[in-house]
Amino acid sequence: MKKIILWALLILIPFVAAENLCAQGMLGRPQGYSRDGKGLYTAAGFLSIRHILDGDRPYLITGEIIYSEAGYGMSAGFEIYGRIGFGKKVISGPLGPADYLISSTDLRGDDRILTAAGLRWSHPINPSLRVGLSLQGSYYLNDGTDEVLGVRKDFKRTLYEMKIKREWSIEGGMGIQIDLPKGLKAYAGPYVNYGEGKITSQPPIYGLKEKIKSHHLIGAYGGFTLPLVKRFALTSEGWYTDTFSWSCMITYTY
Amino acid sequence: MRKSVHTLIFILTAWTLSVGILAPAYGSSEMPSPEKDIKVNETVDEYGDEEPITxxxxxxxxxxxxxxxxxxxxxxxxxxxxxxxxxxxxxxxRAGVNRFFHNLSFPVRFINCLLQANFKGALTELGRFSINTIWGIGGILDPAGNEDINLTPYEEDFGRTLASYGIGHGFFIMWPIFGPSSLRDTFGSLGDHFLQPVSYIRPWYTETAIKGYDKINDASLRIGDYESLKEAAIDAYVAVRNAYIQHREKRGGRTGFIAPPTKQKRESDK
Incomplete structure (x- = not known):
C-alpha cells in the first residue's frame, strides 16, 4: 500500500509543480541503462519539444527530433552519455501578423542538428527504490534559417531572412526511481533548466529582441522504462507545463 | 580518370576472358595437357573426405x-x-572501423541474397543492418551479432550469385593490387562495385582514399596471416591460390562473417 501511495505521489508531483520547461531531450531514469551499472548502451529515440522562451514577448518553440544516443556506465553509479539528433524546430512569435506579410511569420528551421551530453548518478535506498541526479547540456550545431515573404510595391519578395543562432541549454534533475513488477521502472522528480538563443533578422526588424532565454527555470519530469525483447527496453518521459514535451527511446544494453 | 580505370578493368577482363577461352584452341584438338594450359586438381581437402575443389x-x-x-x-x-x-x-x-565498412556493404549482401532467392538471408541482412545502424552507432558495434540476437551475416556477393546459377570459377587470375580472383569472381566484383555505397562518393580520389583506408585498416587486423601461409607453403603462389578457392567455397557455405582475429587470439595461436 505504501508503495502505491508513493508511486501516486511521484506521478502527481511533477504535474502539480511543473512550470514552463525548456527540455532539449530526456534526462532518462536515474539508474541509467547500462547493464548492472557498467558497460555500454545505445539508444534511438524521438523527441517532441514544446516550450516557451522569452524574447520581446514569449515565443512558443515546437520541434520534432529523432536522435541516437550512446552511453557508458562507470563505477559508483555514474553513467555518461552523448546524443545527436536531427529534426525541425519552429519558433512562433518573433513577428506579429501584418497585412503585407504573405508567408507564415513563424521561424521554421529544418535539418537542425541537436547535440547533447550528460551525466547520471544514482544511489539505491533499498532494492526497489533509488534516488539520482542528472545533468545535461544541449547545443544546436547549426542555425535555423527561414525567409519571411511579403508584398512590397506590388511585388512578392523575401522581406526578411531570419535566423535562430547559438541555441543551448543546460538541465539538471533530481529523480526518484521505483521498481515495479514485470521489470517496469518508473521515475519522477523536480527539474531545473536554463536555455538561451539568439534571433537575428536581415534587414533588422525594429523592436526585435535578439536574445531569447528560458521563460521559467523550474519544472518537473517523469517517465518509465519497460523491458522489451532481448536486451531492448522502451523509455518514455514527459514534461508537463501549460505545454507538454515528450520523448521516447529504445535502448539496447551491451 | 575513373572512366579510364573502368576501361582498363574491362580490357583486362576481356583479355583474360579471351585468353581463357582461346587458350585450348592454340594447342592440339585433344584435351589440353594439365601441365601446360590448365593446372588442374590442386585440391585443398587435406583429409580426402570431401569432393576436391579444383x-x-x-x-x-x-x-x-x-x-x-x-x-x-x-x-x-x-x-x-x-x-x-x-x-x-x-x-x-580498428575493429569498429572494420565493422562499420562491413555494415556499409549491406546492399551487396542483401541484393545477392535476393538474387539467389534466399529470402531468409535477405531478411537477416535487413535485420542486421537496421539493428546495427540504429543501435550499433552506424555499424561500429554489432549488437545484431551478440549471442542473444544472434543474426549471423550472409556473406553473399555477385560471384556467389553467379555460382548459384551454376557458373564455375572459370580460371584463376591474380590481379595486381586487388589480389587473387577468378574469372567469375572478377565479373562478380564489378557487380559488387556498383552496390557499394562508397563507390558513389565523389570526387574519385576521395572514394579511392576511403577504400584504401578500409583495406589498410583490414590489413592491420590480419598482419601475420599471409606470413604464416607463406612460411608453411612450399610454393606460396599455389598456397594462396588454394586458400583463395577454399575461402570462397567456405563463404558459399555460409559460415558467417569471418571476423578478424583479435590480438589475443593471434598470440594464443602462436
Missing part, C-alpha cells in the same frame, strides 16, 4: 608475376603502413 590456371606465368608484384607491394608498402597505423590506433577502434 581451379584451372591457364594464366599461371602472368599470375606468378602478379603474385610477386603483390607480394612486394604487401611487404614494402601495405604491411609497414598497416603496422604504423596499428601502433597509433587501438585495436577496438
Amino acid at each position: 581451379i584451372y590456371d591457364p594464366l599461371e606465368p602472368f599470375n606468378r608475376v602478379m603474385f610477386e608484384f603483390n607480394d612486394k607491394l604487401y611487404f614494402w608498402v601495405v604491411k609497414p603502413v598497416a603496422q604504423g597505423y596499428g601502433e597509433v590506433m587501438p585495436e577496438p577502434v
Whole structure:
C-alpha cells in the first residue's frame, strides 16, 4: 500500500509543480541503462519539444527530433552519455501578423542538428527504490534559417531572412526511481533548466529582441522504462507545463 | 580518370576472358595437357573426405608475376603502413572501423541474397543492418551479432550469385593490387562495385582514399596471416591460390562473417 501511495505521489508531483520547461531531450531514469551499472548502451529515440522562451514577448518553440544516443556506465553509479539528433524546430512569435506579410511569420528551421551530453548518478535506498541526479547540456550545431515573404510595391519578395543562432541549454534533475513488477521502472522528480538563443533578422526588424532565454527555470519530469525483447527496453518521459514535451527511446544494453 | 580505370578493368577482363577461352584452341584438338594450359586438381581437402575443389590456371606465368608484384607491394608498402597505423590506433577502434565498412556493404549482401532467392538471408541482412545502424552507432558495434540476437551475416556477393546459377570459377587470375580472383569472381566484383555505397562518393580520389583506408585498416587486423601461409607453403603462389578457392567455397557455405582475429587470439595461436 505504501508503495502505491508513493508511486501516486511521484506521478502527481511533477504535474502539480511543473512550470514552463525548456527540455532539449530526456534526462532518462536515474539508474541509467547500462547493464548492472557498467558497460555500454545505445539508444534511438524521438523527441517532441514544446516550450516557451522569452524574447520581446514569449515565443512558443515546437520541434520534432529523432536522435541516437550512446552511453557508458562507470563505477559508483555514474553513467555518461552523448546524443545527436536531427529534426525541425519552429519558433512562433518573433513577428506579429501584418497585412503585407504573405508567408507564415513563424521561424521554421529544418535539418537542425541537436547535440547533447550528460551525466547520471544514482544511489539505491533499498532494492526497489533509488534516488539520482542528472545533468545535461544541449547545443544546436547549426542555425535555423527561414525567409519571411511579403508584398512590397506590388511585388512578392523575401522581406526578411531570419535566423535562430547559438541555441543551448543546460538541465539538471533530481529523480526518484521505483521498481515495479514485470521489470517496469518508473521515475519522477523536480527539474531545473536554463536555455538561451539568439534571433537575428536581415534587414533588422525594429523592436526585435535578439536574445531569447528560458521563460521559467523550474519544472518537473517523469517517465518509465519497460523491458522489451532481448536486451531492448522502451523509455518514455514527459514534461508537463501549460505545454507538454515528450520523448521516447529504445535502448539496447551491451 | 575513373572512366579510364573502368576501361582498363574491362580490357583486362576481356583479355583474360579471351585468353581463357582461346587458350585450348592454340594447342592440339585433344584435351589440353594439365601441365601446360590448365593446372588442374590442386585440391585443398587435406583429409580426402570431401569432393576436391579444383581451379584451372591457364594464366599461371602472368599470375606468378602478379603474385610477386603483390607480394612486394604487401611487404614494402601495405604491411609497414598497416603496422604504423596499428601502433597509433587501438585495436577496438580498428575493429569498429572494420565493422562499420562491413555494415556499409549491406546492399551487396542483401541484393545477392535476393538474387539467389534466399529470402531468409535477405531478411537477416535487413535485420542486421537496421539493428546495427540504429543501435550499433552506424555499424561500429554489432549488437545484431551478440549471442542473444544472434543474426549471423550472409556473406553473399555477385560471384556467389553467379555460382548459384551454376557458373564455375572459370580460371584463376591474380590481379595486381586487388589480389587473387577468378574469372567469375572478377565479373562478380564489378557487380559488387556498383552496390557499394562508397563507390558513389565523389570526387574519385576521395572514394579511392576511403577504400584504401578500409583495406589498410583490414590489413592491420590480419598482419601475420599471409606470413604464416607463406612460411608453411612450399610454393606460396599455389598456397594462396588454394586458400583463395577454399575461402570462397567456405563463404558459399555460409559460415558467417569471418571476423578478424583479435590480438589475443593471434598470440594464443602462436
